[in-house]
Amino acid sequence: MPRYTYGGGIADYLVQPRDGLWGVAPGATVTFYSTAEGGVQYTDLIAAGGTAVAEITADEFGLLPEFQGPPDVTLMWASAGGAARVWMKPRDADSAAVASGSVRDWLNVKDYGAQGDGNTDDTIALQAALDDCPMGGIVYLPAGGYRTSAPLTIPPAVTLMGTHSNLMAVPNLTDPFCYIKPLATFEGEAVIFFVDEIRGGYATISAEHRIVCVMIDGADVAAPGVDGIRAAGNIQNVMLRDVTVRRVTGAGIHTEANAGRFPYSWRLTRVMVDNVGWHGYAFEVMTDISLMDCQAIGCGANGFEIANAANSHAIGCRSEWNVGNGWHITGDWATGTGSGGMLFSGCSTDRNGANGFLVDATGNPVLQFENIHTRRDGRNNGAGGGNYAGFACNGATVPVIVGLLTCYPGVDDDGTQENSPQFGARFTGCTYVSVDAGFLHADTAGWSDGGGNAILRRGLNIAERVGTSDTFVDQFAPPTDVAGNLDVAGYLAAASGQSAGQWNIWAGQAKALNLGAAGGGIAIAEGPNARMGVSTLAAGTVTVANTSVTANTRVMPFRQAAGGAPGHLSVTKNPGVGFTITSSSNTDTSVVGWVLFEVA
Template sequence: MARAVFGATVADYVVTPSDGQWGIGANLPITFWDAINEGAQYTDLQDLSGTPITEVTTNSVGSIPQFLGPDGVTGMWVEAGGGARVWMEAHDTGGGGGGPAGSVTDWLNVKEYGAKGDDASDDTVAIQAALDACPMGGIVYLPAGAYRTSAPLTIPPAVTLQGTHTNLMAVEDLVDPPCYIKPVPSFVGGAVISFLDEIDGGYSTISAEHRILNVMIDGSDLTEPGTDGIRARGNIQNVGLRDVTVLKVTGAGIHTEFNGGFYPYSWRLHRVMVDNCGWHGFAHEVMTDITLIDCQAIGNGASGFELSNCANSQMVACRAEWNTGNGIHITGDWATGTGSGGMLLGGCSTDRNGQNGVLVDAVGNPPIQIENLLTRRDGRNNGAGGGGYAGLACDGATVPVIVGMVTCYPGTDDDGSQESSPQYGARFTDCEYVSVASGFLHAAEAGWSDGGGNAVLRRGLNIAERVGTTADPVDAFAPPTDVAGNLNVGGYLAAASGQSGGQWNIWDGSAKALNLGSGGGGIAIAEGANARMGTSTLAAGTVTVANTSVTANTRVMPFRQAAGGTLGHLSVTKTPGTGFTITSSSNTDTSVVAWLLLEPA
């Protein structure tokens, strides 16, 4: 019979049935038995090279290394230093190829492949060996440690690289556990971790289903410019990143791009932090169906999130702070065909980005939907403020931009230095269609700014503005509302005052279709050249009034305003497009007459 493979999985830290979690100390000898109490000790063991051993010593982090059990045995009781025994099962029964000692395991510990994790040794070859040996669906495990690398690590399709802990960011005097991949200064390559597509990787099928979990990349020692944290080129689908941090690489934190006519597709990023990288935090080029949840880009050298045609995608509860460029930049050609699609930003926030908090300058026809956007202190502009920047900016966008709620709050750096920014709370210039339903916009110069050139810019009823400092703001809580098209109001509309630049229509069929308020209310009509109301004086019982607005159907209503001479009856004759003549039956009538012009509906 074959020997089974034991050890080197996370499950080997905890065993069953009765002891619950059972921790193993570092560098501790352990023995194996055929019974929970007393019984016979198994001493017919082998290491992975086939050398006979009688016991196994845990490694520096307390993990049980891989070994081969007795012939035909698939489970043993484990004893560490005379304590209570616990049950361990084999996780591979041997006989396969590809891994150490001919075994096939679905959980590979990089330290069993020679990785040190001591913050000094070059672990590139060892980690890559584990990745290459891992079967599809398996996990390559990074125990706690600092793993130095000198070249890119490539994760094959359907393989998971999993660590123990990810720091959210690097801050002096905070706890900094050694749990990361850290390229050496002489590192050469385009990215610390790479995903290869079918073309570059030589795979027989589409490259897909890679995973990175609980892994931190610390690029603070990198010297070569343009080195990304994680890069994918070409048709690489259904990748998942969870609890991943990329720190201080010289390129982008996460970078997906074109290769051979194809782009990466349908990724899921949860709790991914990109901190102080040299280029964009997240740079996604034509990434259809991407989902970003609770991701953060802080202090990066360009935009926090650079999203160029991410059709049918979602960005939820993400943060962009202190980036040199825009916090979130929605750009590129989003196309016009049936395969194109827009994007939803929900519950996202920005703070103290160098340019706009959110900038939309994308072209195409799919709608970009923004809900519950919180912007704060953006438009830092190297501390000078101004620059035409805004919390939310749309500039030259042909995609429809639909905004539910947006807020903006100005401010300075955390220590109170530098100028207050942004200049505008929300600014819209040369866009095809923008609709903002509600918001509270406080900025240094103007809360709401129409930069001109917009085909349709709709401003909702519930948008308040403030200008000036946060300590002494000037309120503009009742600004004008711009509604293009029809406004349908159920019930009635009450307005303190109003005006219209277009025609009014009342469709009610009752006798009182138009009611003019209470006593003292009335109608005022402008007088002057070609006006619809005015006065004239009869001379020898007649007067001709020039008025080009008169039509064949115009109803001219004359009446005496002030009597003069011998009074007579008044009559009217019209000359359409020219005017009308008022004549008295008395040729000595010199009265002042008034007239009103009406048209039939």
């Protein structure tokens, strides 16, 4: 039965998340136990030189000299006489376990002294299990309530798994609870913290962390700005599945930079963030993220705050009853070859305080929105109005492409407060926005052009309603606005049409403009400076004032009604002033018509 080696260096016993290394006074007597509280004292120890001892004395620096523990014991809880014991790991247990093929890849936190009774501070026990878990292994949380006083750090390639996560804390729910619940005395930036290789001192890139079936309940947290899960730096390929974060005072899930590097390539599936103090999800430059069936509800700021998530997608995600925007797509998405856009598909909103979606991102990548459903947004503390919309773009320089977009208005669930949103979709100061189809029902206007847009394209199949959900006015056939080119393959059949711009027909054939029905014709307005009109000759001549005449204008006169002695008609132009029609007969008093043509 092997004995494993403890002590002999500052890295051989627990590093507490808050206070750094566990330290004892020089010359202190340290005893060892089987559990964090109670348990059996280990007295079968071997000091340096082979002396049998029951306790170890710290050196002049407060460090423990090298010694061997009892046979086959691979962890002990050390006590220096204080209120709490500290978990210690032998220096050579991992290598011995690997050599013998006995590495445990499923670690139960109860084996490390965790109580899970909803009262005991289990921070040290949980961290001990996480630190002891080999890469690829699982730290298991049996049903229970695990209280913590400091952040837990999950090492690379380690899975933290519970029995289940409730999407919300339902009163009188009878299923056994399973959660990590920070104490009111909690101190730290986040309940769970992922650290990169710089902060963690890892030999490899910090990657492949996993949290599965875990609920974080921050209802007792008093300190401001405590996130549920936070990651800083180059932390890759994290997976969160069936995770709930509720009631923390900061963000539900928060990623940020460290040393100029950002988290990368995360997968979030069935993740719920419920009533946290800040954004539900706060992602900063999160490349290659996948959000699938994720929800933010009742958050103190925006549901989803996404500042550059190149090459990412959100599928079937929901944002409801948040104080700010449901979704805020913002930040600099860059312009280089490494930049990229994001796809939002099948995502929805409901009763957010500001816009359902707000896009004000800059850069060149395309943001694509397909099958977007917005409902009752723009609550604005119950007052409605505020220029809020189900879908809003404000100052976005990224191209925004929207497929099918719907908006539906409403009030609070109890029927109180004002109808909102004010607009179904509103666009202001954007570079390029195209909306293909939709049904936009809002309080004031379904579609709103706030001005300053370089290109705003409205598709042919967008209907509008205004008013409340039960008393409304249909606007099913407003003008269709198409800026730029409209290419139609085949025939364009229209009952009527109007244009305020120039028409060009490029077909190189005789019948480029063909009025094919009997009775069809061309009508040209007459009047001052018009392109068609009639005049009467006096003594064989008449001068017509028309400033639209140029040197290249073709003036075509014709006799409308004969008078006097008709002669042959000719024209003399005075560009910018008009033209004179002259008959070869100075007694010609005919009424003549004329049409002006320009050279293409």
